[in-house]
Amino acid sequence: MGLSKEQERNIVENVIRLEDIALLWNDNCKMKNPERVKQIFNEFVMGGPDRLQVVSDFDYTITKQRKSDGSPVLSSFGILNACESLPTKFIEESNNLHNKYRPIEIDPHLPMDEKVQCMIEWWTKTGELLVGFKLEQSEIDAVASKYKDSLRDNSHKLFDTLNRLNIPVLVFSAGLGNSVISVLKQANVMYPNVSVISNFLQYKNGLLDGFQKPMIHSFNKNETALDRHKYYDLVHNRDHIIVMGDSLGDADMANGVPASSHIIKIGFLYDHAEESLEKYMNTFDIVLIDDQTMNVPLALLEAVEKKEAVRNI
Numbered sequence: 001m002g003l004s005k006e007q008e009r010n011i012v013e014n015v016i017r018l019e020d021i022a023l024l025w026n027d028n029c030k031m032k033n034p035e036r037v038k039q040i041f042n043e044f045v046m047g048g049p050d051r052l053q054v055v056s057d058f059d060y061t062i063t064k065q066r067k068s069d070g071s072p073v074l075s076s077f078g079i080l081n082a083c084e085s086l087p088t089k090f091i092e093e094s095n096n097l098h099n100k101y102r103p104i105e106i107d108p109h110l111p112m113d114e115k116v117q118c119m120i121e122w123w124t125k126t127g128e129l130l131v132g133f134k135l136e137q138s139e140i141d142a143v144a145s146k147y148k149d150s151l152r153d154n155s156h157k158l159f160d161t162l163n164r165l166n167i168p169v170l171v172f173s174a175g176l177g178n179s180v181i182s183v184l185k186q187a188n189v190m191y192p193n194v195s196v197i198s199n200f201l202q203y204k205n206g207l208l209d210g211f212q213k214p215m216i217h218s219f220n221k222n223e224t225a226l227d228r229h230k231y232y233d234l235v236h237n238r239d240h241i242i243v244m245g246d247s248l249g250d251a252d253m254a255n256g257v258p259a260s261s262h263i264i265k266i267g268f269l270y271d272h273a274e275e276s277l278e279k280y281m282n283t284f285d286i287v288l289i290d291d292q293t294m295n296v297p298l299a300l301l302e303a304v305e306k307k308e309a310v311r312n313i
């Protein structure tokens, strides 16, 4: 994936030619407006690492949508539900809630305000079920350890590079933060530049007591939900933003940032790829179909790093 001499020269001369980034011309990579991608890539390379930040979804964005051996990857809530000490009643009721609310979450015809109301109910009821019994973090860790190898190929290289360049990474998940952090730690990518904003378990006198606030559900995952969060102070001056997600709603994760920011949105598409492609292309700048790697964001960061190296000579 290294850059050729000519590519390096182009970067020195302040131009990335998208033509040179072979990955972007693979059949499974779709861009509605390659000119815009090119312009943003160049701005990001010229702006350098100090203006960059990454905002990424977790489930099926940092983790793979499909493993090559065919084994499934559990979501962060899936990891919780696989903990054997959970009471059977919790699993039953949690499944009932899933059966009721998941169709509402993905219904394309329901008005958004109704969907939001239902998602608040779903997360609230799940929180109410998680009260009054023990669940050790070590049990979540034991389940999560089975999924530490489920990160996209080259995730380590991506997180290493982001850490080296001091680029803040926000992992923004409406799932369960305890699982997210456990997987990231056990995969050795939980560097100091990585923050996780998600739903975390709350404990009272050693027993579960629902979720900590504020609630992050599938439709309030944008940085306006973070207005009063300390994370906002850390990143508000970083106006070059790479957003990564696998669901259409993930594209809005950076909505709360100033309007002058430049955002490149990378969408990983897997399920129903043919039917969903048009929507994804209208929503994300780059759509990667069944690409179980981090190679595209990595190519951008490699260009940023090369340019920075030249600048510092």
Ligand SMILES: C[n+]1cn([C@@H]2O[C@H](COP(=O)(O)OP(=O)(O)O)[C@@H](O)[C@H]2O)c2nc(N)[nH]c(=O)c21
Pocket (backbone or CB within 6 Å): 057, 058, 059, 060, 061, 075, 077, 078, 081, 094, 097, 098, 102, 105, 122, 123, 126, 172, 173, 174, 175, 217, 218, 246, 247, 250
């Ligand atoms: C409250 N709740 C929400 N979810 C799902 O968890 C997902 C987490 O949301 P997300 O962070 O947007 O993940 P994603 O973009 O990878 O899908 C939501 O989309 C819900 O479908 C849930 N899934 C399970 N199994 N149990 C739950 O209680 C529960």
Ligand SMILES: [Mg+2]
Pocket (backbone or CB within 6 Å): 057, 058, 059, 060, 061, 245, 246, 247
């Ligand atoms: Mg996801």
